[in-house]
Amino acid sequence: MISKRIIGVAAASVSLLVLSLGAQTVTADVVPPGSDDEISARLQPFGDLCRAGEDCGQAAAAVASGPLSGEAVYNQFCVACHAAGVSGAPILGEVDAWAPRIAQGTDTLWEHTINGINAMPPKGTCMSCSDEELRGAMDYMISQTQ
Numbered sequence: 001m002i003s004k005r006i007i008g009v010a011a012a013s014v015s016l017l018v019l020s021l022g023a024q025t026v027t028a029d030v031v032p033p034g035s036d037d038e039i040s041a042r043l044q045p046f047g048d049l050c051r052a053g054e055d056c057g058q059a060a061a062a063v064a065s066g067p068l069s070g071e072a073v074y075n076q077f078c079v080a081c082h083a084a085g086v087s088g089a090p091i092l093g094e095v096d097a098w099a100p101r102i103a104q105g106t107d108t109l110w111e112h113t114i115n116g117i118n119a120m121p122p123k124g125t126c127m128s129c130s131d132e133e134l135r136g137a138m139d140y141m142i143s144q145t146q
């Protein structure tokens with residue numbers, strides 16, 4: 001008698017649970033958007049999506065690990081001072097500010113790019129830049145006034 005009643009209660013609660021789960025699955029906002037494939041793609045562990053032997057966007061990686069263009073170095077490092085003229089930095093593209101500097105000759109500009117001058121820090125703060133990248137940035141800045 002008693003055990004039958006317990007089973008009855010248990011069965012009732014199981015069916016209640018099933019009912020409530022059933023109710024949830026039809027509620028639109030608990031169902032993640034997208035197809036099953038999209039959902040399982042989102043659930044992939046980070047870094048597990050690209051396996052050895054697959055094309056893992058190597059073209060993009062190669063570009064990122066190659067030397068930065070002068071413009072890219074400028075936009076990442078030099079822009080902090082040379083866009084607004086911080087501490088008297090000659091502003092990019094401002095001919096009046098650059099003409100007398102360019103008149104010193106590129107050897108002097110290069111020397112100041114590498115070693116700094118007054119408030120211009122050595123390597124324009126890009127300590128990881130190669131000479132080639134810094135030269136590119138300097139040439140880019142010069143080219144913007146010509």
Ligand code: HEC
Pocket residue numbers: 073074077078079080081082086087088089090101104108109110112113117118119120121123124125126134137138141
């Ligand atoms: C923290 C600010 C700052 C950053 C960052 C910076 N500069 Fe400068 N730069 C200056 C200032 C200030 C001057 C002017 C210095 C002076 O003549 O007194 C200057 C001057 C220069 C000059 C002219 C030097 C001369 O002889 O007249 C060059 C070339 C130059 N910067 C290149 C760069 C390059 C390339 C970068 C990025 C890799 C860079 N700068 C980043 C502040 C900065």
